[in-house]
Amino acid sequence: MLTRDQAASKIMVALDKPDAKSALAVAEQLQGSGCWVKVGMELFYAAGPAVVKELKSRGFRIFLDLKMHDIPNTVQGGARSIARLGVDLFNVHGAGGLAMMAAAAKGVSQALETGDIDKAPMVIAVTQLTSTSLQVLNEEIGISGSVEDAVIHYARLAQSAGLQGVVASPLEVAAIKKACGSGFVTVTPGIRPLGSDVGDQTRVTTPRDAVDLGTDYLVIGRPITAASRPAEALDTILKEMTLS
Numbered sequence: 206m207l208t209r210d211q212a213a214s215k216i217m218v219a220l221d222k223p224d225a226k227s228a229l230a231v232a233e234q235l236q237g238s239g240c241w242v243k244v245g246m247e248l249f250y251a252a253g254p255a256v257v258k259e260l261k262s263r264g265f266r267i268f269l270d271l272k273m274h275d276i277p278n279t280v281q282g283g284a285r286s287i288a289r290l291g292v293d294l295f296n297v298h299g300a301g302g303l304a305m306m307a308a309a310a311k312g313v314s315q316a317l318e319t320g321d322i323d324k325a326p327m328v329i330a331v332t333q334l335t336s337t338s339l340q341v342l343n344e345e346i347g348i349s350g351s352v353e354d355a356v357i358h359y360a361r362l363a364q365s366a367g368l369q370g371v372v373a374s375p376l377e378v379a380a381i382k383k384a385c386g387s388g389f390v391t392v393t394p395g396i397r398p399l400g401s402d403v404g405d406q407t408r409v410t411t412p413r414d415a416v417d418l419g420t421d422y423l424v425i426g427r428p429i430t431a432a433s434r435p436a437e438a439l440d441t442i443l444k445e446m447t448l449s
């Protein structure tokens with residue numbers, strides 16, 4: 206059973222907001238809870254490195270979710286720059302392939318070697334987006350077989366490239382751990398407390414089921430950030446995660 210502190214340190218709240226002001230207003234309500242925050246495309250493209258530094262100065266651990274997907278040289282440079290921001294975790298797309306993922310790891314090593322940072326951020330790969338259904342995978346993306354097979358394929362590739370983990374649905378965590386070992390980190394969006402709107406997500410579980418399925422980190426956005434009282438929404442989720 207998890208303590209409240211252990212549960213909070215597994216939660217990454219997705220601050221998908223259009224500007225620094227509204228993101229920091231939510232962050233303020235989460236301050237001291239022990240949770241991480243996730244800065245994604247919407248916030249980073251609007252507010253840039255400054256909002257990352259501000260959140261860091263407020264004591265949050267940060268997942269920078271920009272899902273890089275480009276040629277290896279570009280990703281290596283991007284990873285070097287991201288590492289210098291002092292984030293704790295960032296990601297690339299597994300679909301970029303082995304050389305691209307290895308280039309991300311190399312960019313981080315370069316930032317360490319030049320002394321720009323003293324601790325390397327974790328680098329993980331997106332396997333299949335949690336909004337992707339079997340039908341979309343097979344008919345639109347053009348990958349045959351099950352979602353789990355596609356996820357495991359990218360997880361193994363990410364591990365071969367020297368990355369520390371993957372983004373996937375909690376539904377795939379057991380298979381990932383079986384394929385890549387228990388220490389290979391799983392970061393799982395697609396979290397929906399009972400009764401909350403699933404929206405554009407497809408492969409979802411409740412927070413409690415995600416914990417029981419063995420995930421390392423739960424990425425939760427709208428169920429917390431769209432609530433009228435985000436701190437209370439987080440509190441309810443933490444209670445569910447810690448119930449024996």
Ligand SMILES: O=c1ccn([C@@H]2O[C@H](COP(=O)(O)O)[C@@H](O)[C@H]2O)c(=O)[nH]1
Pocket residue numbers: 219221245270331333334335336372373394395396406424425426427428
């Ligand atoms: O496969 C993925 C990868 C990333 N995400 C991101 O997680 C959050 C989820 O937010 P909710 O509001 O809880 O749906 C969002 O920032 C996504 O960009 C994902 O959902 N699935």
